[in-house]
Amino acid sequence: MSTTVGSSFITEIRQLDKNGAGQAVVWHENEKGNSKKLKLTVPETLPGEKVRVTVDKPERRRRKAVLEEIIEAHPERIGPACPHFSLCGGCVWQHWQYAGQLQEKTNHVKHALEAQGFEPYLVQDTMGMEDPWHYRNKMEFTFSPDGTLGLHEQGNFRKIISLETCLIAGKKMVEAAMDIAKWASDHHLSGYNKDTHEGLLRHLMVRESFATGEMMLALFATEAPDGNLREAASDLIDRIEAKFPEVKSLLWLENRDWADRTQSEKTHVLSGRDFIYDELSGFRYRIWYDTFFQTNPTQAQKLVDLAIEMGQPKKNEKMIDLFCGVGTFSLPFAKQVKELSGIEIVETSIESAKRNAKDNGITNTHFLARDARHGIDEVIDSFGTPELLLLDPPRSGAGGKVMRKIGRAQPERIVYVSCNPDTFATDMKELLPFGYQLELVQPVDLFPHTVHVECCALLIKK
Numbered sequence: 528m529s530t531t532v533g534s535s536f537i538t539e540i541r542q543l544d545k546n547g548a549g550q551a552v553v554w555h556e557n558e559k560g561n562s563k564k565l566k567l568t569v570p571e572t573l574p575g576e577k578v579r580v581t582v583d584k585p586e587r588r589r590r591k592a593v594l595e596e597i598i599e600a601h602p603e604r605i606g607p608a609c610p611h612f613s614l615c616g617g618c619v620w621q622h623w624q625y626a627g628q629l630q631e632k633t634n635h636v637k638h639a640l641e642a643q644g645f646e647p648y649l650v651q652d653t654m655g656m657e658d659p660w661h662y663r664n665k666m667e668f669t670f671s672p673d674g675t676l677g678l679h680e681q682g683n684f685r686k687i688i689s690l691e692t693c694l695i696a697g698k699k700m701v702e703a704a705m706d707i708a709k710w711a712s713d714h715h716l717s718g719y720n721k722d723t724h725e726g727l728l729r730h731l732m733v734r735e736s737f738a739t740g741e742m743m744l745a746l747f748a749t750e751a752p753d754g755n756l757r758e759a760a761s762d763l764i765d766r767i768e769a770k771f772p773e774v775k776s777l778l779w780l781e782n783r784d785w786a787d788r789t790q791s792e793k794t795h796v797l798s799g800r801d802f803i804y805d806e807l808s809g810f811r812y813r814i815w816y817d818t819f820f821q822t823n824p825t826q827a828q829k830l831v832d833l834a835i836e837m838g839q840p841k842k843n844e845k846m847i848d849l850f851c852g853v854g855t856f857s858l859p860f861a862k863q864v865k866e867l868s869g870i871e872i873v874e875t876s877i878e879s880a881k882r883n884a885k886d887n888g889i890t891n892t893h894f895l896a897r898d899a900r901h902g903i904d905e906v907i908d909s910f911g912t913p914e915l916l917l918l919d920p921p922r923s924g925a926g927g928k929v930m931r932k933i934g935r936a937q938p939e940r941i942v943y944v945s946c947n948p949d950t951f952a953t954d955m956k957e958l959l960p961f962g963y964q965l966e967l968v969q970p971v972d973l974f975p976h977t978v979h980v981e982c983c984a985l986l987i988k989k
């Protein structure tokens with residue numbers, strides 16, 4: 528245990544770390560009487576603020592400190608709207624005016640690009656939301672061993688904050704989750720204990736399409752809904768059908784695995800179908816409980832429109848959609864090109880992309896379930912060089928190998944969609960030796976009140 532734990536300091540917040548917490552440096556005397564530098568992480572602070580903090584616990588290289596008093600506040604500091612703000616790790620920036628959050632996101636993207644030698648002026652101001660609340664169409668809540676339903680406490684995955692509200696989830700979703708919490712309590716159903724692997728209810732996933740209004744409620748449990756549980760399950764169906772006619776999929780998913788994930792060994796459809804319909808860009812998508820689909824549909828629409836505007840697809844062109852998921856970008860682009868080939872590693876997403884294309888009457892797409900590293904060679908061999916390539920990799924980025932393969936393939940235009948400005952910048956740098964020039968970067972805020980930012984960029988072969 529460090530001797531500095533429990534010590535108080537007055538300090539100034541220099542900058543924010545990648546999790547959105549303030550960083551400060553203080554000096555203290557160690558046991559030998561020497562002055563030593565101490566780096567502190569102070570959640571819920573903003574750059575430039577003068578604060579009094581108490582060192583709470585040692586972290587790897589920094590000490591975590593608790594904010595005791597704000598001596599000089601940031602001009603954009605506001606009171607957080609959500610009662611769970613301090614405990615729940617979901618929205619780390621609710622104490623910051625939305626305009627300030629957007630500016631910070633723009634700066635993050637500029638710094639990430641500058642670090643790789645790109646010109647920061649290419650980065651436009653982050654596109655925000657008009658109303659940055661209740662934007663999420665999917666939430667995962669967790670049951671604690673006593674059966675309480677809620678969200679994980681920040682930094683403590685064993686502790687659950689009992690759910691009263693959630694200001695970023697769709698309103699109806701929270702209402703339905705609260706009703707399920709009440710149902711679990713009325714039937715005295717136990718929650719799952721991660722340590723002992725005992726207890727029944729593990730997670731509740733709620734999905735809502737803001738376009739079609741359809742909802743999915745998926746309950747993850749360690750047992751099947753029969754035997755002693757038949758009565759409780761039947762009561763759940765009655766309650767949901769009576770109060771939430773928009774629930775088109777009520778699922779009970781058996782998960783006995785030790786891994787604490789929303790996965791299922793057996794699906795029981797309690798009511799409706801095993802998927803819901805959603806819509807984006809005028810296309811209809813089937814969404815299963817495990818389908819990756821953009822979680823902020825309002826901003827996702829802006830992102831798709833932006834990608835089309837940047838990519839300028841043409842009727843006589845071929846295109847590759849790398850990391851295509853269920854076809855969120857593929858379908859609207861396919862309407863505007865001659866042929867589109869989508870590559871994605873998850874087989875169920877590819878099956879879904881094929882079905883989505885078929886459901887929407889799209890006949891000029893091919894989808895391949897492959898790791899991008901191999902899929903890109905296969906597609907180029909059979910399909911030829913596309914004029915346009917779009918990529919939307921996971922947070923870890925596409926990686927040098929894939930980027931160099933793209934560079935060697937020499938598409939005329941590349942649209943890069945990314946949820947991580949750092950891997951985005953390093954990936955794009957890989958394209959420079961192949962004659963590409965970065966034209967424009969547009970950050971889009973898909974996750975208000977969090978540190979995350981999405982980007983859309985255009986690269987052109989010189």
Ligand SMILES: C[S@@+](CC[C@H](N)C(=O)[O-])C[C@H]1O[C@@H](n2cnc3c(N)ncnc32)[C@H](O)[C@@H]1O
Pocket residue numbers: 819820821850851852853854855856870871872873876897898899900919920921922946
């Ligand atoms: C950010 S998502 C984008 C999905 C899609 N563009 C969309 O907007 O719905 C990234 C996708 O990359 C896929 N993926 C991850 N690693 C991959 C790999 N090595 N090769 C191909 N696809 C991969 C994931 O399964 C996921 O669907």
